[in-house]
Amino acid sequence: MQQALAEFFSFSDPNIRYVLLGTLLLTGSAAMIGSFALLRKKVLVGDAVAHAVLPGVCLAFIITGTKHPVPLSLGASITGWLALVSIDQITNRSKIKEDTAIALVLSVTFGLGILLLTAIQHTGNAEQVGLSNFLFGKAAALVSDDLKTLALLGLMLIIIVLLFFKEFTLVAFDKAFAQASGLPVRRLELLLTSLTVLAIVVGIRAVGILLMAVMLITPPAAARFWTNHLPTMVLLAAVLGMIAGLAGSFVSYIAPAMPTGPWIVMTISVVAYGSFLLAPRRGLLARRIRQRKHQKKTLTENILKLFYELGVTEGSVGTKRTLYDLLKSRSMPTSRLVAGLKRLQKHKMLQQEGLGWRLTAAGSRKGKEISQRHHLWKLYLTQHLKTEADHTHEDAESIEHIITPELAEELRGLVKLPVTGKSTTQHTHWTFEGAGQGQPVKTPAGE
Amino acid sequence: MIQRTDNPVVEIHDLTVSYYKKPVLWDINLCLPQGKVIGIIGPNGAGKSTLLKAIMGLVIPDNGYIKLFGKSLDEVRKQVSYVPQKESVDWDFPASVLDVVVMGRYAQLGLFQRPKKLDQEKALECLNKVSMAPLAHRQIAQLSGGQQQRVFLARALAQEAQLYLMDEPFVGVDVATEKMIIDLLQTMAREGKTIIVVHHDLQSAAHYFDWSMLLNMRTVAVGPTQDVLTPALLQETYGGKLTILSKINDLLKEQEVSPRELT
Numbered sequence A: 001m002q003q004a005l006a007e008f009f010s011f012s013d014p015n016i017r018y019v020l021l022g023t024l025l026l027t028g029s030a031a032m033i034g035s036f037a038l039l040r041k042k043v044l045v046g047d048a049v050a051h052a053v054l055p056g057v058c059l060a061f062i063i064t065g066t067k068h069p070v071p072l073s074l075g076a077s078i079t080g081w082l083a084l085v086s087i088d089q090i091t092n093r094s095k096i097k098e099d100t101a102i103a104l105v106l107s108v109t110f111g112l113g114i115l116l117l118t119a120i121q122h123t124g125n126a127e128q129v130g131l132s133n134f135l136f137g138k139a140a141a142l143v144s145d146d147l148k149t150l151a152l153l154g155l156m157l158i159i160i161v162l163l164f165f166k167e168f169t170l171v172a173f174d175k176a177f178a179q180a181s182g183l184p185v186r187r188l189e190l191l192l193t194s195l196t197v198l199a200i201v202v203g204i205r206a207v208g209i210l211l212m213a214v215m216l217i218t219p220p221a222a223a224r225f226w227t228n229h230l231p232t233m234v235l236l237a238a239v240l241g242m243i244a245g246l247a248g249s250f251v252s253y254i255a256p257a258m259p260t261g262p263w264i265v266m267t268i269s270v271v272a273y274g275s276f277l278l279a280p281r282r283g284l285l286a287r288r289i290r291q292r293k294h295q296k297k298t299l300t301e302n303i304l305k306l307f308y309e310l311g312v313t314e315g316s317v318g319t320k321r322t323l324y325d326l327l328k329s330r331s332m333p334t335s336r337l338v339a340g341l342k343r344l345q346k347h348k349m350l351q352q353e354g355l356g357w358r359l360t361a362a363g364s365r366k367g368k369e370i371s372q373r374h375h376l377w378k379l380y381l382t383q384h385l386k387t388e389a390d391h392t393h394e395d396a397e398s399i400e401h402i403i404t405p406e407l408a409e410e411l412r413g414l415v416k417l418p419v420t421g422k423s424t425t426q427h428t429h430w431t432f433e434g435a436g437q438g439q440p441v442k443t444p445a446g447e
Numbered sequence B: 001m002i003q004r005t006d007n008p009v010v011e012i013h014d015l016t017v018s019y020y021k022k023p024v025l026w027d028i029n030l031c032l033p034q035g036k037v038i039g040i041i042g043p044n045g046a047g048k049s050t051l052l053k054a055i056m057g058l059v060i061p062d063n064g065y066i067k068l069f070g071k072s073l074d075e076v077r078k079q080v081s082y083v084p085q086k087e088s089v090d091w092d093f094p095a096s097v098l099d100v101v102v103m104g105r106y107a108q109l110g111l112f113q114r115p116k117k118l119d120q121e122k123a124l125e126c127l128n129k130v131s132m133a134p135l136a137h138r139q140i141a142q143l144s145g146g147q148q149q150r151v152f153l154a155r156a157l158a159q160e161a162q163l164y165l166m167d168e169p170f171v172g173v174d175v176a177t178e179k180m181i182i183d184l185l186q187t188m189a190r191e192g193k194t195i196i197v198v199h200h201d202l203q204s205a206a207h208y209f210d211w212s213m214l215l216n217m218r219t220v221a222v223g224p225t226q227d228v229l230t231p232a233l234l235q236e237t238y239g240g241k242l243t244i245l246s247k248i249n250d251l252l253k254e255q256e257v258s259p260r261e262l263t
């Protein structure tokens, strides 16, 4: 294994170099054009085209009797194209929806393809051996003749995408606007779909008909998790596609009997699931961590607010309070409360004394700030959104934890504050000197 | 009531548009003057969006013609700017606010030309006009409805057109944005630009628009707002008077013929 690895990656064998270069161009270009298919939500069409390629390949073989890449690719393009046109016509001329049209075309063309393939295999023609490689792809079976053609096509594809990048972007984002501003949208779409057909025709040699759609879609879908910048996304998609291509051609090298497509697809799928889990911000894990952080923040803020408000009602904010005191005023699971208290103690917001806890100066400031945010939001709801006062509390309970100091400032400008003294006992602490205007007190859990 | 006007910016003559043979606009006739904010008002499904799309050449009419500045659309396209409904795009697209506004410059740039520094500056300037410059590098996925609408508006401004067609720019935006937009549109009108706005709130229409068009599959009225937004005409637009027309539509659809084939 190690030796095979070393041999493969030394690229000394010209055959390896060809196969590798070819595969990289195929997978890379498919991923690039696939990015636009993904953004235009034309994913399924790609799948239908990939399947529709099979009858074209078989017909080309029947007519020419050779496996030369040019006629085969030509045949493939023609039936792939016809499939596209049929889907378009069916959706435009009848009430059949696009997904149904796609399913129809896909099954009919692929059925036809399999029929032809079986027929060819029964003729006993020696040339036909290897035709079934189209189904699952076999990078190792690519001979240098194939590779020259395919690499050229792949390169052409990449160049065209780069040339029309700006136009393709606009068409993908806002077709109506593109058309209204005078871009030749119909022709651009035609070009995009033709390039998709081309990418499929080129790519099936390595990936295979059955799995080709995955190679169009998965690399850009994975790349999307890592970036919000379209050029970066397209580039990254190409790189991810190439990594999968590399893995595939390596397997093809050490186990020539093995089809390449499944390996390429497995690799890219692992990459995609990895991205889905691990990507910063958009990834599942990052989202979970954010949620957890928010929960912790909510908990500690609630405890501080509880301390503060109990203090205000009783007239002394610094009072020591036991677990029992706290639970009496606000029910929550004891274990969570204890965890929150410990965290606050660590961040010097609370101070433990015997069986009880007491607010520190910092804790008291913070508690006051949260309590004010709560009431600000309630006031805003009642005064500006005309919400019934008794419905505002629950809403404020969640909103108080997400209001930023800047937003609190803005709210303060919007709401009419109750005049101190005249207000109810609940609100006697309603004064605003300083709080929230200076540096915000650091939230312990927000770090 | 169809008010005539000299040197109209938009002139529509006998326009009929259908989808799948079902007509949604019947024999539209109108002339719209320059330098005004003009509202197109009508109930849901009245064909307001379709009318804008027909003007922009996005749907092919069965019949009739449209002239902009007395010419065909293709001759004056650079002077016309279209703002689609903001729901018509996927805001999860990987682009920043600035990227989207720069798209307003693409047509001027032409094929193969990358946006230049000047285009970026223009775009920033337009963002500034809608108070969005501080958010220039924000992802569009993170914008609120009001901010999305401002971005679309900035993109239109970046086209530096003379005629603006806006589809429901006040839907799903906050009060502050609505006020900002209408102020901006009125300023632009004073500078001689013509702004056509699809709108469906009657209350604000009376204050916002110099001219109004009442539309419900056909032109009910076009003219200065105070002449158009009358109880009788509103009743005609929103009331049940169009039942005959809809019945004919259904019949046509059953027969699978379009009005073009009838004439």
Ligand SMILES: Nc1ncnc2c1ncn2[C@@H]1O[C@H](COP(=O)(O)OP(=O)(O)O)[C@@H](O)[C@H]1O
Residues within 6 Å of the ligand: B019, B020, B024, B042, B043, B044, B045, B046, B047, B048, B049, B050, B051
């Ligand atoms: N692409 C379409 N295909 C079929 N029917 C459509 C299409 N777009 C709009 N319609 C129909 O045309 C009519 C007018 O639509 P529209 O112009 O969007 O109205 P409005 O903008 O006034 O609400 C509606 O009945 C709508 O269902």
Ligand SMILES: [Mg+2]
Residues within 6 Å of the ligand: B048, B049, B050, B167, B168
């Ligand atoms: Mg509409």
